[in-house]
Amino acid sequence: MSEEMRELEVWRPVVGFEDFYDVSNMGRVRSKHRIPWRILAPSKGAGGYLGIGLRKHGKSYPRKFHKLVCMAFHEPPVGNVETAHNNGVREDCRASNLRWATRRDNNADKERHGTLRWGRRTPSAKLDPHRATQIFNRARQGENMTALAREFGVSDVTVRNIKIGISWVRDIATLREQTP
Secondary structure, eight states: OOHHHHSOOOEEEOTTOTTTEEEETTSOEEESSSSSOEEOOOEEOGGGOEEEEEEETTEEEEEEHHHHHHHHHSOOOOSSOEEEETTSOTTOOOGGGEEEEOHHHHHHHHHHHTOOOOGGGSTTOOOOHHHHHHHHHHHHTTOOHHHHHHHHTOOHHHHHHHHTTSSSHHHHHHHHHHOO
């Protein structure tokens, strides 16, 4: 029997929705609107995180499962922190897999897990590594950044960030290493 199966399910009220919903240490949410209470199905949102719309007094409030679990089963967050998944699996919202972490620590985890979105891994990317490298080289040679932005269908800021090494830096470096 796996460790996951041996863990007992514990329910606690959802912070801010105490009279309406409970959340479990296994990453499930149930509604108190009906008897018997009903387990709610999550939906996968942008970025692959599980979410749900919680209703209270006729209004719907979108929430992420991992944050609901972390708020119920861990100390209240202190400072500017995010919910981090210890194993890098965004659908694994068990309390034992979650913790509060700074953005820097969370991004370091994502880097280690291979889930950090950068360059072409970003769903809204308008460029690929080859085009980003072209922008990098041409901007460094002094071509007009506004003209490059227009040609490649990106913003001036994107061109500037590529030129100074903020955006696409990993993909450009990888591509340069592979080029003879």
